[in-house]
Amino acid sequence: MKPPFCGLTALFVGIAMLAHAQEYLPNPSMEGPSRANFPPEPWMNCGPGSSADTQPGQLGITKIAADNLTCIGMVARGDDQFVPPQAGSTEGVGAFLLDTLLAGEAYDLTFSLSYDPGFIWEGIDFGNPCRLRIFIADGECNKKQEVHLSQPIGHYPWREYTFRFTASARADFLIFETAFADESDRQSCNLFLDAGRLRKSYETEPVEPMDTVNVQPDTLCQAYLPNAFSPNDDGRNDTFRAYLACEPSRLRLSIFSHWGGKVFEGASPSQGWDGRIRGEPAPGGLYTFVLEYEFGEGLKVKEYGQVSLLR
Structure with a gap:
């Protein structure tokens, strides 16, 4: 090399x-x-x-x-x-x-x-x-x-x-x-x-270049999202939410049904989906999520994945 x-x-x-x-x-x-x-x-x-x-x-x-x-x-x-x-x-x-x-x-x-x-x-x-x-x-x-x-x-x-x-x-x-x-x-x-x-780039403000870039993993804001949850009010895994290693400056968690309809949107890490659609229990199955968040010096991250709703 x-x-x-x-x-x-x-x-x-x-x-x-x-x-x-x-x-x-x-x-x-x-x-x-x-x-x-x-x-x-x-x-x-x-x-x-x-x-x-x-x-x-x-x-x-x-x-x-x-x-x-x-x-x-x-x-x-x-x-x-x-x-x-x-x-x-x-x-x-x-x-x-x-x-x-x-x-x-x-x-x-x-x-x-x-x-x-x-x-x-x-x-x-x-x-x-x-x-x-x-x-x-x-x-x-x-x-x-x-x-x-x-x-x-x-x-x-x-x-x-x-x-x-x-x-x-x-x-x-x-x-x-x-x-x-x-x-x-x-x-x-x-x-x-x-x-x-x-x-x-069409950024209006000039960006001062760095001689080198050495981004350590512990400076990044890692996110964890479970692959399943069970909203049965037993106090365990009742909501689906994102867990972040830092406080993001902006966040949006969107969840979609198998047919592509949006069933939930949250704007903070503490907001999670309780497994309901318009107040009624959503059917069990596989749902798609999109997590977008921003942290640090304007670093943007977008994650896609799926979560199983267990009934």
Whole structure:
């Protein structure tokens, strides 16, 4: 793997996207036929290891995509489970952009990330979280600038991330690549990517760039949502709500029925769904939730998932 390029400029920011802003990503929803070893077109394999997959439906993965039908799945291969040259290898995908990024211009990149802790294939346990490394490039898979290295993505529900970077040179290609959570103890891991957006930044106030970005996991506001609840007034698991590791500046929890109708919306962590629709007990079954919250210096997170209402 090539060493990271200097001049990393990436800030997590909360950004209101313009409705008609130019989109630079092709096939941003990562849609394509489910296939192992092939990402959805026009995305192509750029990793130094093996090939990425179009999921779900391959290698035992049943995870629902964040947007529409499919997403991209990638892994990294640890030292304990593999021997060289596979040991320590990562996967990556890239695509030519719809327009050229210009040196000195700021851009806003949004995408949804997740992982599957139960990912085991052919006896190999890939159920550890990977990091995501992002590059801009000049030409096919020709890395020019590393613009972001995420914290380990250790959540199964989808979360949406937005950050800003400034291009140090002209670029017409974008690369997403897996990275190990700990380079000194490389464990096999997995990562899922979906629902991307790349647009020119129209923030009116200038953002001072940081020389480096090193976001520690304990500075993030992790959220926990149970996968089931039983509103039977026994004092245990009677409501479905989000539990956060910090006090968010803004929060919205929306819950939808199987038919897509909204059955609940809450605007604070203390507000939970009591399993009723217009005052009447809702039928048992599977419901979909969307959790959106903001914390810290404008970092926005969006999670998608499902919860079982037990009667």
